[in-house]
Amino acid sequence: MVKAGEMMNQAVKEFLKENVLPEDLLWKEPMEKHTTFRVGGEAEVLIQIRDEEQLQKLVSYFGKVSQEYFVLGKGSNLLVSDQGYQGAVLDMSRHFSQVRVEGNRIYAQAGASLPQVAVTAANHGLSGLEFAAGIPGTVGGAVVMNAGAYDGEMKQVVRCVTVLSHEGEVMELDNATMEFGYRTSIIKNRPFLVQEVMFELCPGDKDEIMKKGAEFNRRRKDKQPLEYPSAGSTFKRPEGYFAGKLIMDAGLRGYRIGGAQVSEKHCGFIINVGNATASDIQDLMDEVSEKVKEQFGVRLEPEVVRLGQF
Numbered sequence: 499m500v501k502a503g504e505m506m507n508q509a510v511k512e513f514l515k516e517n518v519l520p521e522d523l524l525w526k527e528p529m530e531k532h533t534t535f536r537v538g539g540e541a542e543v544l545i546q547i548r549d550e551e552q553l554q555k556l557v558s559y560f561g562k563v564s565q566e567y568f569v570l571g572k573g574s575n576l577l578v579s580d581q582g583y584q585g586a587v588l589d590m591s592r593h594f595s596q597v598r599v600e601g602n603r604i605y606a607q608a609g610a611s612l613p614q615v616a617v618t619a620a621n622h623g624l625s626g627l628e629f630a631a632g633i634p635g636t637v638g639g640a641v642v643m644n645a646g647a648y649d650g651e652m653k654q655v656v657r658c659v660t661v662l663s664h665e666g667e668v669m670e671l672d673n674a675t676m677e678f679g680y681r682t683s684i685i686k687n688r689p690f691l692v693q694e695v696m697f698e699l700c701p702g703d704k705d706e707i708m709k710k711g712a713e714f715n716r717r718r719k720d721k722q723p724l725e726y727p728s729a730g731s732t733f734k735r736p737e738g739y740f741a742g743k744l745i746m747d748a749g750l751r752g753y754r755i756g757g758a759q760v761s762e763k764h765c766g767f768i769i770n771v772g773n774a775t776a777s778d779i780q781d782l783m784d785e786v787s788e789k790v791k792e793q794f795g796v797r798l799e800p801e802v803v804r805l806g807q808f
């Protein structure tokens with residue numbers, strides 16, 4: 499890997515121009531366009547991945563020449579530095595998103611939208627993904643994070659994940675090998691890219707499935723500040739506590755630094771109330787953690803992934 503801050507060399511740029519369609523190569527791309535926080539400086543290049551073959555070719559090449567890269571889903575759990583990112587961003591969410599249904603199984607490419615896969619499941623009378631109806635990420639990002647809500651999580655419905663190693667080797671990992679835990683999986687600690695996910699669901703009543711998903715979304719709308727850019731829950735749930743309640747009890751409801759604010763509606767969310775920078779958000783996260791630690795002795799761990807220099 500090249501060290502953060504090191505420039506992308508000319509040979510890499512030439513390789514990309516030869517192997518990626520011009521419309522899929524976005525140079526100096528503002529990452530604020532690709533994150534739900536709506537903040538983040540420029541990526542040296544953002545590559546919209548077309549298919550598996552291209553992904554494998556790029557990853558193998560980057561490995562060989564030690565070019566740093568980052569895999570991007572919908573950027574819904576991501577804070578990108580104001581200084582941006584000097585490596586290559588592999589954007590899975592634009593084209594790499596095919597979904598097919600075979601009996602009780604759904605096969606989704608990593609960039610498929612999780613809420614859309616939940617709708618596909620419902621349309622086929624398949625139950626199990628209702629919890630995912632309002633999680634605004636990709637299937638790949640959701641597997642990495644073991645995303646979950648309302649007593650559901652990816653661990654319950656993922657049968658098998660096709661991954662690509664940084665050396666370009668394709669492997670199939672079954673549910674147990676994925677080491678799913680609370681907002682984590684093997685991929686948090688091992689350099690694998692998710693290519694495809696196979697879900698195994700249960701037959702159910704289509705109307706009931708739709709109703710359940712819609713009810714979860716209604717509850718979200720009532721409780722969460724969905725009208726503002728955010729990355730969902732900013733911190734993980736500390737064992738035995740709720741992050742939002744600790745933050746509220748620390749007197750931080752509505753607390754603001756620059757354009758970043760602790761949501762008044764749900765203190766577990768940091769929101770961008772207008773022109774926030776990544777450093778506003780990072781500073782607010784640090785201050786919130788510090789105050790909660792001081793008052794309650796509980797360490798809040800960020801759920802949000804950070805990219806670039808902070």
Ligand SMILES: Cc1cc2nc3c(=O)[nH]c(=O)nc-3n(C[C@H](O)[C@H](O)[C@H](O)COP(=O)(O)OP(=O)(O)OC[C@H]3O[C@@H](n4cnc5c(N)ncnc54)[C@H](O)[C@@H]3O)c2cc1C
Nearest residue numbers: 571572573574575635636638639640645646647692729730
């Ligand atoms: C309004 C709102 C509500 C939310 N509610 C929930 C919720 O209820 N439950 C929940 O768990 N989360 C929730 N989230 C957070 C977020 O949607 C999930 O964590 C989601 O799974 C992230 O997916 P993504 O595609 O956006 O990943 P990104 O944010 O793009 O990336 C997250 C991490 O996954 C990695 N990654 C992404 N795709 C791949 C891939 N194909 N291969 C390897 N690594 C990859 C990235 O490198 C990064 O490390 C919410 C967010 C918002 C904005």
